[in-house]
């Protein structure tokens with residue numbers, strides 16, 4: 403019989419982040435599908451008791467935790483040791499963790515330490531005829547595969563945004579503490595603090611309903627023969643501020659910023675959507691001044707409703723890649739749109 407371990411870290415305020423709650427839901431469905439296999443919760447972080455209480459009624463058989471100041475911050479050596487100890491204490495055959503940067507970094511190493519195998523970036527976990535299956539995309543989201551593994555333990559990391567977050571009542575969880583014997587080298591890396599951009603400078607918002615993509619057209623000479631280097635960033639940032647949309651860019655536009663031609667200085671390679679960029683999951687997308695070439699549009703795989711503003715009626719979006727194409731000047735449209743959104 404399988405034993406499923408849901409493994410995650412705890413936020414410093416004693417909550418579980420959305421990707422963790424999504425992974426918990428997927429792990430619960432998996433356990434239910436495997437003839438109600440035992441589901442064990444494994445938490446890492448000092449505030450584990452509060453976090454366990456928030457999911458006390460989820461139906462887990464056991465709540466395990468590795469606590470202590472050493473395990474609050476993300477650090478390879480301590481995270482890997484904690485995950486290994488939890489997996490062993492749980493006698494887990496299937497271990498599911500959210501594919502956040504923290505867990506993506508360590509889980510392959512943990513699988514190796516456990517003598518298991520790992521599959522990363524799963525987008526769904528199901529059961530058919532008693533066999534657990536994962537769904538995973540390949541070749542930059544062009545092909546989808548459903549796969550299973552005989553090897554145990556099987557470590558799976560689930561991409562954020564692929565399952566509904568668990569949503570149930572809190573209670574009091576009986577937390578069992580798991581001791582980790584850290585090697586002397588584990589604390590060679592010391593976490594001295596976190597640096598992150600201020601909230602209004604942060605343009606990547608995975609939870610936003612709308613993806614706003616800016617292409618290289620924003621940086622090019624317009625009908626008047628001029629580059630609108632001051633207006634372009636203002637129009638885009640005003641729209642992002644008012645709509646709270648997430649900002650994506652094309653390879654051309656992020657490369658321009660990287661080369662110091664910073665017409666859109668806030669655009670970085672992290673914003674790039676496409677074959678060599680990201681594949682975000684937003685309900686809607688609006689592409690502006692972007693031609694819509696295949697290496698870019700492949701990153702729109704999971705964006706359901708696609709709209710485009712381009713002056714060129716023959717841009718690549720019009721070849722079946724968008725739901726609506728507005729043949730218009732994006733500067734003019736965004737000026738009007740910002741006026742309306744600000745009024746609202």
Ligand SMILES: Cc1cc2nc3c(=O)[nH]c(=O)nc-3n(C[C@H](O)[C@H](O)[C@H](O)COP(=O)(O)OP(=O)(O)OC[C@H]3O[C@@H](n4cnc5c(N)ncnc54)[C@H](O)[C@@H]3O)c2cc1C
Pocket residue numbers: 616617618619620622624651652653654655674675676677678679680690691692693694695696697698701711712713714717730731732733
């Ligand atoms: C191996 C490989 C991998 C790649 N990976 C990626 C990737 O991950 N992501 C990616 O984006 N690209 C990728 N590319 C590059 C991709 O093929 C395109 O070159 C790139 O997406 C083009 O960017 P763009 O549409 O912003 O620029 P352009 O092709 O220069 O298009 C600019 C568009 O702006 C329009 N425009 C100009 N002014 C206005 C205006 N005022 N109003 C409205 N529209 C206007 C123009 O009509 C034009 O269509 C890759 C290419 C290769 C070879």
